Amino acid sequence: MAVEPPAGDDFDAVLAARAITVVFQPIVSLDDQRPVGFEALARGPEKSRLFAPDTLFTEAERHDAVTELGWVCATAACAAAFEASLHNAPLFINMDPAMFSTSCPPDLLPVYERALRELNLVLEITERIVENPAALLRSVVTARQAHNRIALDDIGVNPTSISLISVLAPDVIKLDRALTQAPTPSWERTYVINAVLSEAQLTGAAVLCEGIETPEHLQTARAMGATLGQGWLFGRAGPLPHSVDLSAKPLPRVTPYPQAARTPFEAVRDRARMSQMGLPMLASMSAMLEDVALRTDATHLLFATIPATALFDDETRLTHTRIAEHGVAVAVFGPQVPSFYVAGVHAVTLAQDDPAADERSVIAVGSYFAAALIARPSESVHPDAADPQLYDVVLTYDRKLVIEALHTLIDRVPPLISGQ
Incomplete structure (x- = not known):
């Protein structure tokens, strides 16, 4: 007997069935505009009200299921990378901070553990107030021990997140699209950019501008000191390719802070x-x-x-x-x-x-x-x-x-x- 697919508008059914699809957008080097990796972007069931990610995650908040949905999206991205046999290209997957203090659901754990071993992952921490910094830091250390990179996403939305950059020492710092597309300069924008560039110079992290959709945005990104870019100018989200000609400028790896001292x-x-x-x-x-x-x-x-x-x-x-x-x-x-x-x-x-x-x-x-x-x-x-x-x-x-x-x-x- 055939199993009926979950109703597209029923969030609980979608979550239970793990009915999430993933598309991928290239992240490019601004030097040669060739990909350095791909970001995984989640979508709900097609032609349903949950298709758009904003609606999907708003519904997850209403159901107190943001963390579980995050694990579903992350492992769906990893599964797609395995299906495409694209192991060499860095794969940016979004990780809500709460995910670092909760266990991956048992049914998804085999995919995630395999991904940590076999894929070139960049764990992209979404920028918001972090409720458990100790768990987050421990997870970042564990991820780096597995040779994965760390990215901080949407920097500039919340100014207090600037301090998190220093604590986590990410490999990639992603500036929010609002900074890239701002029509006029502002002190807040200048403050964030200078703080990010200062940290990048100290640690060697790459600075990425999101929302590059026009040649003018590209010029702005370069003026802000970015070395990486993401946006419609370089490609819209779609299926993950089976092969890719990566940029000659690979992603950096930041040396993490030592853990030897006790006090x-x-x-x-x-x-x-x-x-x-x-x-x-x-x-x-x-x-x-x-x-x-x-x-x-x-x-x-x-x-x-x-x-x-x-x-x-x-x-x-x-x-x-x-x-x-x-x-x-x-x-x-x-x-x-x-x-x-x-x-x-x-x-x-x-x-x-x-x-x-x-x-x-x-x-x-x-x-x-x-x-x-x-x-x-x-x-x-x-x-x-x-x-x-x-x-x-x-x-x-x-x-x-x-x-x-x-x-x-x-x-x-x-x-x-x-x-x-």
């Missing part, structure tokens, strides 16, 4: 100038960095570690609250951090034997600005010292070193929503 102090102690100081001076310097986060737009992320010997006074709570209200994602770590610290601040309780439990640090990261003040009680205090409690302190503005220090803490962060 911020371990990350910086042998690679930056160290000095000794007492608690009053240390507190004053910490307040200096917190002031940058509070009074300027230079900081998007602020992580602080506070040892058990420190008091969580009202002034500290108020400072962290005001920084969070300023739009900064704030996380505070320590053995005595209350489970409910202050509204808008993410409290992370450390075990007493956690190697980071006795460190004092303030780590601030933004689009251009990065700074870390990291201290640990000194083990070598002169017996005649005026202050018997001195700290070994590193203050660094080396962006790469600051990010490495931040990475040692992010794996301790439970699910959170940043910048509330």
Whole structure:
């Protein structure tokens, strides 16, 4: 007996039947306009109201099924690549951040595991607030261990996503089509472009402009410093070809940040100038960095570690609250951090034997600005010292070193929503 296909307008039936089709759009090098890869774009059943991706994913949100639909779309793209026997061309597949903290559905897992082994994948993380940065970072590390690349999509839609670029160090940074097609320059556009180019220069990431539909858009993309492009000027979405003449300019691979250090102090102690100081001076310097986060737009992320010997006074709570209200994602770590610290601040309780439990640090990261003040009680205090409690302190503005220090803490962060 023949099985009836799912009704095109019934989302639950479409999802259960995995009735998703995938088309592919070329991504090209702007130097020779030859493909460097293809992006997979999902479609619902043809001639149904769910055919358009916007409608399909809006319905998925209504059914609380965005993550499952994301896995269906991703594995459908991988299956199409296997069918076309196109293993050498990089395949960009969209991954909602929530997918990194959930398991692939069992019926789709064999395809995804095979894809991680055999395909040249670029996991394209959609740009939105990330609810679980630790899970996202762990998944990015795992993906890179499987020799896959990472792309950040739609940069420019949400300015707070700029900070995510530094944390994840993507291989490809995709500028949203609104930046490519903007009729007139604006400060917001200039801010995003300069931040992206700064990061690309630091890490070697490729910058891609979306929405290139006319020669004028192409000229704009080149003026913005992009080396890759995507849009109707280079080809509309369609079936994946069985063979392709790839560009002589392959996609870069960014060297990920090392994972050896366990704490911020371990990350910086042998690679930056160290000095000794007492608690009053240390507190004053910490307040200096917190002031940058509070009074300027230079900081998007602020992580602080506070040892058990420190008091969580009202002034500290108020400072962290005001920084969070300023739009900064704030996380505070320590053995005595209350489970409910202050509204808008993410409290992370450390075990007493956690190697980071006795460190004092303030780590601030933004689009251009990065700074870390990291201290640990000194083990070598002169017996005649005026202050018997001195700290070994590193203050660094080396962006790469600051990010490495931040990475040692992010794996301790439970699910959170940043910048509330």
